[in-house]
Amino acid sequence: MDPKAKLEALEAVCAAIAHPARRQILLTVHLRGSMTAGDIAGRFAHAWPTTTRHLGILVEAGLLKQERAGRNRIYEVDHTRLGVLEEWLGWFRKPPGGD
Amino acid sequence: MDPKAKLEALEAVCAAIAHPARRQILLTVHLRGSMTAGDIAGRFAHAWPTTTRHLGILVEAGLLKQERAGRNRIYEVDHTRLGVLEEWLGWFRKPPGGD
DNA sequence: GCAATATTTAGCTAAACTGCTAAGTATAAA
């Protein structure tokens, strides 16, 4: 992953997890393995279209994968993008003193 | 740290790092060990008051500590709060299958 | 005390975000 793409990925991931509902969605989907849009919408306080938009933002950030199954849409966590955030956090484990 | 406080801390941290300028400030201050407000403001494209506000948000989130030194104000990274985010990310390393 | 330096606070505007309801699309069932 080239540096520019990585920076864009980090930007999208950080923006995506900035909203509590999206963090909760992400964690819930992870813990259940996979969920349909309806399952997710049903579990949260927001109206369905609001959840749809949150899902869209998570997909756009690469944190969720989606898949059609008949009239259902199944969502799953894509763990690879979380690595970008892990990596960013890693900088703070290194001691200070660089440029 | 009780769960409610931890959740609030996570919220503040995630909101704080959602902005690219704030991520850059945080990393720059970490790498240099400590910086004055002027040093920080001088290194970034924004007007000084804009940077002051970003600094305020980072301090409020507990990610930066500040200290007066004459008419300068010195900022330093407070690493403990990053642990809250690390911990949240840790949930995704555990295999799915909980409730 | 008076001027200069370092930084913040106040207040404004434009843009982005988030929630909603209503309407649309696609698949399945009858």
Added chain:
DNA sequence: TTTATACTTAGCAGTTTAGCTAAATATTGC
């Protein structure tokens, strides 16, 4: 081929965010 189900898209209103300039508040040095 109609009707129901699952979900998305469109569009609007309220709130928050982020940038700016101008003015205020230390603190230091003369």
